[in-house]
Amino acid sequence: MSARALTALAAVLALAACGGDRGLDQQGPEPDLPELAQTLLPTINIASPAQWNGETPSVPQGFTITALATDLAIPRQMLVLPNGDILVAEGTGSGAPKMRPKDVIAGILKARGKSATKGGDRITLLRDADRDGVAEARTVFIDGLNAPYGLALIGSDLYVANQDALLRFPYQDGQTRITTAGQEVTKLPSELNHHWTKALTANADGTRLYVGIGSNSNAAERGMMAEQDRALVWEIDPQTGMHRSYATGLRNPTALDFNPATGELWAVVNERDEIGPELVPDYLTSVREGAFYGWPYSYWGSNIDTRVRPQKPELVRRAVAPDYALGSHVAALGLAFAEGPVLGSTYAEGAFVGLHGSWNRNNLSGYKVVWIPFSGGRPAGKPVDFVTGFLDGNGNARGRPVGVAIDPIGSALLIADDLSNTVWRVAPTNRPAAPAAALPPATENEGQ
């Protein structure tokens, strides 16, 4: 059956079961939420992969986008080192076991929207010392990892969040390859690993690390035993590896970053599926210590998810509503706060969010990078499209954004694209290129 026929079938069945898209306003602090509706056949509409064919994503006037590096092996999150080198974590999680006929079928369908490339299980270093937008040097920085995702640097310690453990590597300025084995700081929850990504960030003074650990199910359909130490953010002491739950009920916190204006921890979180095209909005929120954000028992505060039994009214009562809705099913996977006017004064206070794109609604949503303006440490205004054009005119995806990162030295925004296996770089067009003398060319060339 062709993808189009399948989509049409899904659309007919979804509409027959009253799962229509009503065009509600679901961006901002108080999204409109429809009634929960389970359709007979979950709506599945994933943009089919397409080629860029020399084209690039669209950026606002005054900016230029270039492919900093291509032919990566599923790039996810990035870290810009103090010297301007860019680390790119590449990998794919091992995939939770298939427990039901549905798991088998859904796995086949969702794979159609993904790259066929095997995850690299490595970190690649990109060096663009002349800041012309194309990395002139590239090395395999660390190899033999296990689905690395989150990256953080504290002083001379590089932390890598594999899908099952947090590792520490000694890093020296200018280094282009690390061959020493990483030291395990702590194991990370990895049973099943339905949501395998381990987002990572460090606080400003480097005394604590924060790891985002996603749930082991969509809505507790693997049982609550499987949700031990899941759907939460861990706070970790980097010295000892001791950890505690910092905030809970966060279904899938896929990216963490500190707001430099307030010093608060923020996260983008992917909410649950299969209760309608406009439920539940994925969100951007400050992560409050000790707070419970609802999953799986409720969403957006105390809206009960009837699929979860036994219910926990005492937990739902204290469920915190997130700060800012990004839209339903947009799949926010990247978060980077602006570090001052790196990209000009318009983009001085706020955050960039990478939206990987939807599968559980007919009207494709996400598939772009948006700017969320902030004022006084809080979101102020609707999301503004910053990088678009990942979808071509025919509803096919040429790329899907994951991590976003600010390059303060190169005055650029970096975007990891795990469909076209590219790192994109967006920079102001008329800013003079940085002096090229800062770094010598990397000694080892081309990682593959």
Add this chain to the structure above:
Amino acid sequence: MPVLSVTAERVLHPLHAILLAFPVAFSCGAVLSDIAYLNSAVIQWSNFSAWLIAGTALFGGLVLVWAIAAFVCARRSAGRGRALVYLVLIAVLWVLSVFNSLHHARDAWGSVGTLGLILSIVTALLALAAAWIAYSAPPRAVSREVAP
């Protein structure tokens, strides 16, 4: 002068009988695992139900093909009436089990609930009724001309 031999011809082909046994066992098992899930909220019971109902749909589909063929081939009017009832039961069983499979593909409590249990019970009753009809069909007397 031709010699007529009268023999009792089997009604159910052994393979048809074996295929029919699966929807009977699976659909009844799904009722039990649905009840166990609704009483305990232990997810594994709903997983059992999902596989059992998918199995009912798969084997029900194969039996349906056979039932259609049996109806088309039924010659005598009495056998034809019985074949039609059997065909209708199997057809409804198959449609309901596909529907119930999709229902059981929902997550957690949404996979069973009241509607899921009702669908499972009706499917099981249809399977039992169809099997009763199929397995209790009287042997048909067939006259054949044999060589002297």
